Amino acid sequence: MTTTPTKKPAMFETEKKSALDAISQAQFIAFAPYIFHASVILRDSGILNKVQDSRTNGMTLEEIGANVNMSRYGIRILLEAGLGIGLLLRKEGKYLLSKTGHFFLNDPMTRVNTDFMRDVCYEGSKELKSSIEQSKPNGLKYLGDWETIYQGLSILPEPAKTSWFNFDHYYSDNAFPEALPMVFAGSPRKVMDIGANTGKFTLACLEYNNNVEVGLVDLQVQLNVAKQNIEQAGYGNRVQYHERNVLHTDSELPTGYDVIWMSQFLDCFADDEIVFILEKCHRALSADGRVFINETFWDRQRFEASAFSLQMTSLYFTTMANGNSQMYDSKVFLGLIDKAGFEVVADTDNIGLSHTILELRKK
Amino acid sequence: MTTTPTKKPAMFETEKKSALDAISQAQFIAFAPYIFHASVILRDSGILNKVQDSRTNGMTLEEIGANVNMSRYGIRILLEAGLGIGLLLRKEGKYLLSKTGHFFLNDPMTRVNTDFMRDVCYEGSKELKSSIEQSKPNGLKYLGDWETIYQGLSILPEPAKTSWFNFDHYYSDNAFPEALPMVFAGSPRKVMDIGANTGKFTLACLEYNNNVEVGLVDLQVQLNVAKQNIEQAGYGNRVQYHERNVLHTDSELPTGYDVIWMSQFLDCFADDEIVFILEKCHRALSADGRVFINETFWDRQRFEASAFSLQMTSLYFTTMANGNSQMYDSKVFLGLIDKAGFEVVADTDNIGLSHTILELRKK
Numbered sequence: 001m002t003t004t005p006t007k008k009p010a011m012f013e014t015e016k017k018s019a020l021d022a023i024s025q026a027q028f029i030a031f032a033p034y035i036f037h038a039s040v041i042l043r044d045s046g047i048l049n050k051v052q053d054s055r056t057n058g059m060t061l062e063e064i065g066a067n068v069n070m071s072r073y074g075i076r077i078l079l080e081a082g083l084g085i086g087l088l089l090r091k092e093g094k095y096l097l098s099k100t101g102h103f104f105l106n107d108p109m110t111r112v113n114t115d116f117m118r119d120v121c122y123e124g125s126k127e128l129k130s131s132i133e134q135s136k137p138n139g140l141k142y143l144g145d146w147e148t149i150y151q152g153l154s155i156l157p158e159p160a161k162t163s164w165f166n167f168d169h170y171y172s173d174n175a176f177p178e179a180l181p182m183v184f185a186g187s188p189r190k191v192m193d194i195g196a197n198t199g200k201f202t203l204a205c206l207e208y209n210n211n212v213e214v215g216l217v218d219l220q221v222q223l224n225v226a227k228q229n230i231e232q233a234g235y236g237n238r239v240q241y242h243e244r245n246v247l248h249t250d251s252e253l254p255t256g257y258d259v260i261w262m263s264q265f266l267d268c269f270a271d272d273e274i275v276f277i278l279e280k281c282h283r284a285l286s287a288d289g290r291v292f293i294n295e296t297f298w299d300r301q302r303f304e305a306s307a308f309s310l311q312m313t314s315l316y317f318t319t320m321a322n323g324n325s326q327m328y329d330s331k332v333f334l335g336l337i338d339k340a341g342f343e344v345v346a347d348t349d350n351i352g353l354s355h356t357i358l359e360l361r362k363k
Numbered sequence: 364m365t366t367t368p369t370k371k372p373a374m375f376e377t378e379k380k381s382a383l384d385a386i387s388q389a390q391f392i393a394f395a396p397y398i399f400h401a402s403v404i405l406r407d408s409g410i411l412n413k414v415q416d417s418r419t420n421g422m423t424l425e426e427i428g429a430n431v432n433m434s435r436y437g438i439r440i441l442l443e444a445g446l447g448i449g450l451l452l453r454k455e456g457k458y459l460l461s462k463t464g465h466f467f468l469n470d471p472m473t474r475v476n477t478d479f480m481r482d483v484c485y486e487g488s489k490e491l492k493s494s495i496e497q498s499k500p501n502g503l504k505y506l507g508d509w510e511t512i513y514q515g516l517s518i519l520p521e522p523a524k525t526s527w528f529n530f531d532h533y534y535s536d537n538a539f540p541e542a543l544p545m546v547f548a549g550s551p552r553k554v555m556d557i558g559a560n561t562g563k564f565t566l567a568c569l570e571y572n573n574n575v576e577v578g579l580v581d582l583q584v585q586l587n588v589a590k591q592n593i594e595q596a597g598y599g600n601r602v603q604y605h606e607r608n609v610l611h612t613d614s615e616l617p618t619g620y621d622v623i624w625m626s627q628f629l630d631c632f633a634d635d636e637i638v639f640i641l642e643k644c645h646r647a648l649s650a651d652g653r654v655f656i657n658e659t660f661w662d663r664q665r666f667e668a669s670a671f672s673l674q675m676t677s678l679y680f681t682t683m684a685n686g687n688s689q690m691y692d693s694k695v696f697l698g699l700i701d702k703a704g705f706e707v708v709a710d711t712d713n714i715g716l717s718h719t720i721l722e723l724r725k726k
Contacts, residue, residue, distance in 0.1 A: 010453070010454070011446070012446040012447070012451070012452055012453050013452060013453060013454050014452065015452060015461055015462060017449070017461070017462050017463060018462075019462055020666065020668070021462075022449075022461070022462035022463040022465070022466050023463075023466045023470065023473070023666075023668050024666075024667060024668040024671065025449050025463040025466075026463050026466035026467040026470060026473040027472075027473060027476060027668045027671055027672050027675075028391065028398075028671075029398055029399065029402045029448065029450075029463075029467055029473075029477070030467075030473055030476035030477040030480055030672075031476060031480055031671070031672070031675035032395040032396065032398045032399035032402075032480075033395065033396055033399050033480060033484070033485055033488045033489075034480070034484070034488055034491070034675045034678040034679075035391075035392055035395045035675075036392065036395035036396050037488055037489060037491040037492070037678075038491065038678060039392045039395075041491060041492050041495075070495060070496075071495060071498060073495075073498070073633065073634070073687060073689075074495035074496075074681075076689075076695075077495075077674075077677045077678060077681055077689050078495075080661065080674050080677065080689075080692060081674045081675065081677065081678060083374070083375040083670075083674065084375070084661075084667065084670055084671030084674040084675070085392065085671075086380070086385075086388050087392075088375070089375055089376060089377065089378060090373070090375050090376060091373070091376050098378055098380070098385070099378060099380050099381075099382055099384075099385035100380060100385040100386075100388040100389050100392075102385070103385050103386045103388075103389035104389045104392055104393075107386065107389060109390075110386070110389040110390060110392075110393055113390060113393035113394060114392070114393040117393055117394055117395075117396060117397070121396070121397070122396055122489070125396045125397055125400055126396075126400060126485070128397070128400040128401065128404060129400070129404050132404075132433060132434060132436075132437035132440075132441075133433075133437075135434060135436070270436065271436070298443065298447075303383065303386075303387075304387060304447065305383070305386050305387040305390045307446075307447055308387070308390055308391075308394070308447030308448075309390050309393075309394070311440075311443045311444045311446065311447040312390075312394035312397045312398075312444065312447070314440045314443065314444065315397040315400075315401060315440060315444060316397075318437075318440055324436060326436075326439075326440050326443075329443060332439075
């Protein structure tokens with residue numbers, strides 16, 4: 001965890017590839033859909049597992065064939081594809097799991113990303129161009145008939161539903177332990193949780209501090225779920241529920257709150273909408289009120305692989321979620337904050353897995 | 364051009380990646396479909412071209428937006444995706460074309476591969492699993508209602524047709540100048556061209572040697588096309604046409620030929636079928652007859668990128684072409700030759716772009 005100002009060399013600034021690596025990478029892009037399908041089958045058919053079990057001995061095609069229910073031809077084309085993709089190595093006729101194969105098979109983040117791509121995004125991904133052109137998530141129709149994915153989340157077909165929630169869960173939650181001391185540093189009496197969803201952060205606040213009151217702001221359908229969770233936990237007497245669609249021009253946010261919390265909420269909106277929502281926050285807060293924003297910015301990641309995952313998640317927002325939002329570059333996002341009349345008091349990277357917490361006050 | 368025995372270190376044998384590179388590569392695989400779509404749009408919308416034109420100065424998002432007909436949001440998510448994919452670099456807010464971007468935009472092989480994937484293979488690629496399970500090209504239905512792609516080639520819908528022929532053309536042809544002296548080294552009077560297709564090699568033979576006669580073996584629909592080309596060139600008096608389906612058990616190949624030529628023909632067949640066809644060749648040839656096979660073997664390529672392209676082309680054979688053939692590993696292929704009763708007299712790699720010519724005689 002580091003605190004502002006953070007100065008790192010910018011990502012994606014310098015050429016790191018040789019010409020030979022670059023032409024290889026260009027072929028990877030050209031054949032990327034086959035890479036995806038072959039890799040997923042290698043994983044899900046148990047072939048990679050079998051090869052992993054053979055450790056440094058490796059396994060011949062024949063040995064793999066004796067353990068996997070697939071034609072010898074099928075196993076052969078997949079194993080050979082796995083060599084070029086980089087999942088496998090081959091030494092004297094024996095296949096071995098590569099480092100990439102190890103991560104593709106075992107790394108939780110990679111599995112979550114792969115399943116999310118396969119079950120939620122794959123069919124709709126081909127609508128990237130039309131989604132951009134029409135500013136709407138044109139790929140969503142392959143999952144259901146909704147305007148945005150948020151209307152469909154609770155009724156997504158399987159396996160999309162499981163893979164969506166696994167993805168969401170993997171990238172959420174782990175920011176709270178570090179976030180709570182920041183939010184409570186100024187001893188707020190009342191905290192507003194915008195985009196409260198199922199009430200996870202609200203509950204964390206109520207447990208963290210015995211006196212704080214929390215106001216949940218969300219659509220009614222979400223508030224119903226949150227209310228159930230909060231009543232069950234016995235905290236019903238310290239919460240208020242405020243049904244709002246934050247994009248509506250005919251309603252304002254409730255007033256009287258010391259702090260506003262928004263966690264992975266604003267990335268669901270377009271630039272202008274973010275400014276619109278922050279301006280509502282501005283009007284709802286007193287002069288010394290604070291806004292805490294928990295977001296994942298791709299340019300604030302420690303590794304380019306993490307930045308890349310977020311850039312790809314932006315394409316999910318475009319094609320499947322809402323057609324107009326993304327995982328932001330912090331520089332773009334900070335510009336919107338400024339435009340809405342706020343200034344950044346603290347800017348803390350590396351919260352949890354990949355989060356940044358911004359603390360704002362009115363300019 | 365090198366002649367047997369060739370001894371190179373085996374491809375794909377040693378781990379070259381750091382753990383960090385490997386986990387990045389695993390994310391590339393996980394999000395590969397988005398990589399493909401974003402890259403194709405970056406190329407086809409003119410964004411990569413614009414960035415290339417800016418050379419080492421680079422171009423801001425705003426400057427690109429002024430030149431490309433796309434929403435600012437669309438350009439932004441694509442440019443940012445292009446960073447993680449490796450097509451672009453960004454320095455002080457200005458986007459620059461990377462080496463990978465240069466190849467993806469300009470390299471003819473990469474363009475041909477990308478268009479082939481997009482127009483011929485993309486929709487059907489998701490049928491890789493079912494194609495393996497059912498041993499038939501289950502992805503072909505997205506192009507037309509044929510048993511194999513060979514029945515549909517002349518009537519493929521556009522743009523699939525153009526992209527298929529560009530791909531085929533790119534990987535063919537350039538082996539002939541080096542092949543002809545080999546084929547004619549033994550002064551054959553009669554050459555059999557199996558899988559003669561449009562008659563390109565036949566014509567090359569007739570032009571190369573003023574006395575040779577050539578017998579074309581193919582399906583009638585192909586022979587009609589070849590005949591037209593050969594008559595047009597004025598060589599009608601030195602050719603014979605033999606209509607054959609080489610897989611039929613009730614017909615043999617014509618006899619009386621000194622040499623049999625098969626160019627990128629046997630890769631369209633499964634292991635057992637290759638043995639079956641070679642056994643027919645064996646019966647049709649006299650004791651001192653020769654078979655010349657022109658093939659692209661992935662393990663004989665100079666670069667892993669070329670091997671990778673061929674391994675991916677195998678997946679095209681599985682999903683789109685016939686469901687049971689591939690670009691072979693030469694070791695597998697040589698085993699089939701042995702099984703059919705032939706031995707290899709000469710084995711020459713690096714013919715043209717990526718070819719190997721095998722000369723066989725009866726054992």
